[in-house]
Amino acid sequence: xxxxxxxxxxxxxxxxxxxxxxxxxxxxxxxxxxxxxxxxxxxxxxxxxxxxxxxxxxxxxxxxxxxxxxxxxxxxxxxxxxxxxxxxxxxxxxxxxxxxxxxxxxxxxxxxxxxxxxxxxxxxxxxx
Numbered sequence: 001x002x003x004x005x006x007x008x009x010x011x012x013x014x015x016x017x018x019x020x021x022x023x024x025x026x027x028x029x030x031x032x033x034x035x036x037x038x039x040x041x042x043x044x045x046x047x048x049x050x051x052x053x054x055x056x057x058x059x060x061x062x063x064x065x066x067x068x069x070x071x072x073x074x075x076x077x078x079x080x081x082x083x084x085x086x087x088x089x090x091x092x093x094x095x096x097x098x099x100x101x102x103x104x105x106x107x108x109x110x111x112x113x114x115x116x117x118x119x120x121x122x123x124x125x126x127x128x
Contacts, residue, residue, distance in 0.1 A: 016044030
């Protein structure tokens with residue numbers, strides 16, 4: 001029974017890893033690509049590591065697999081957030097289908113309608 005569960009976890013993890021790669025390839029802008037790769041990639045990697053822990057069932061391997069899963073769950077969202085923020089702040093164009101730009105009024109981004117540090121909104125002409 002464990003072997004069937006391990007096989008299902010590996011196949012499921014491989015599927016989600018494939019979906020993450022496909023998302024990076026096919027999605028229209030960096031924000032959506034980042035979202036697809038982070039969510040599906042984290043789930044796929046977690047499933048494969050869980051399959052490894054179930055297959056070997058020794059303390060050292062299980063503890064390393066759990067530590068790796070926790071590390072991925074903690075670092076992947078932070079890394080995705082920082083990549084997305086850096087892309088947005090450097091002016092990478094968003095997909096034309098986006099209807100809301102929630103950061104457009106962010107005062108820390110001059111290229112998207114904010115002000116330079118030390119400037120006020122009155123010092124910057126309205127370019128929208």
